[in-house]
Amino acid sequence: MSGQNPTPPAEPAASAADAYVYGYPLVSGLSAVDAALHKGFGTLGPAPFNHFSHAGRLASPDDHFVSVNNDTVYSVAQLDLSGGPLLLDVPDTDGAYCVLQFVDAWTNNFAYLGSRATGTAKSRWLIAPPGWPGSEPDDVTGVIDAPTSVVTLVGRNACGGPDDMPRVAAIQQDLVLTPQDGAEHRTGLPAVDPDVPDELRFFERLRVWMADFPPSAADQAYQDRFQPLGLLEEGPSPYVNAEPALVRALREGLAAGKERIENASKAAAPDQYSQAQARPGEWGMNPHLFDYNLDHLGIGTIDSTQWRIDDREASYLTRAVAARTALWGSHGYEAVSASTSTDAEGRPLTGATSYTVRFEQPPPVGSFWSMTMYDTPDQQLVDNPIGCYSIGDRTPGLVYADDGSLTICIGRERPSHPVEAANWLPAPEGGFRPMIRLYTPNDAVTDGSYRLPTIRPRAAQPG
Incomplete structure (x- = not known):
């Protein structure tokens, strides 16, 4: 029954580790969305859903971000499509490099506009929510079908330095999102139960956000295995007064999942020199x-x-x-x-x-x-x-x-x-x-x- 404490599976810690790896992108990505809505980051100030936050300059040493990009100026918007589609007007960049990258709640890159993908001419696009039953308006270049109702839109415009910023700023000014008339959109992400202990907060976020932003059918079939961990529970959180055995399993699984991701990240790091590389100093x-x-x-x-x-x-x-x-x-x-x-x-x-x-x-x-x-x-x-x-x-x-x-x-x-x-x-x-x-x-x-x-x-x- 919904809201009851779930029974731990036969190998709960191993299952919890799998759940951590599977759900980490959703939790990490949406946590960054929440930060963008309320705090901003780097050269980008906070902006509500369906509004762009534009950087006013290239990155500098004042921007304390790992490997921050110093080639392009960012324009980032968090989109909420729960109330219906959005229109996106894209200005002409006159051949200058630009890209608009669309990322769903699970961090999948699912669409690109810009130099490589669609060219640099002026265009208008409809961004449609999952399962949208409407038809394409006559005045749009095309329709971008979003897999989830929350999307991160990352724009990058090449900038040659401070003297080039007025050109980039004019492009940013003409990059416009317009909700359809009468559409109501959320102002924040679905809330998690504040009474969940900190050590279980990751799994609570995953439970709530997984329900609101379901993945593809194939991924849903995979995540069914996490039912015994309470991750598919609806209604009241199963983690407020969870059984000690479940708490222990989730705690151990979280630690094991973190270790798995960290080890894989080190192995994937592009500058790790090893004997397997063809030569010293390899890029x-x-x-x-x-x-x-x-x-x-x-x-x-x-x-x-x-x-x-x-x-x-x-x-x-x-x-x-x-x-x-x-x-x-x-x-x-x-x-x-x-x-x-x-x-x-x-x-x-x-x-x-x-x-x-x-x-x-x-x-x-x-x-x-x-x-x-x-x-x-x-x-x-x-x-x-x-x-x-x-x-x-x-x-x-x-x-x-x-x-x-x-x-x-x-x-x-x-x-x-x-x-x-x-x-x-x-x-x-x-x-x-x-x-x-x-x-x-x-x-x-x-x-x-x-x-x-x-x-x-x-x-x-x-x-």
């Missing part, structure tokens, strides 16, 4: 970290076996790792990031040494690429005398060699040679970890045949 990337969406692939996605995880249960752990390490990141065909923390000799990168990295040819991308500098272990942007935190093919004044190659100089001190100074990416005093981002990468990147050049100490330069 690691994981273009398939977001391939866990198996059920709702809409406008702008690529629905092919290349971008799907074959094993559904394995996809749950990948999804949890993505939520843990790169929440609201995009599919590899939209953008790929690569990082390293060692040089070509396998030694940790440090500001005490000067380095170069030589690109014989530009990285194969359809849009643009950049290299951004972060410190370790915090992976934050670090202030420097010239206010330069990234360098790439859009950086003004770069000097290429006669053969078309590009050599970037990395170090704490500004190089004395004018060409080297023009191509200088400042490093912090201690350890650092640069990240290369490739926007709209070519197949050579995503299939692994393209190899980024390693970073070399200046004394070890060939020739």
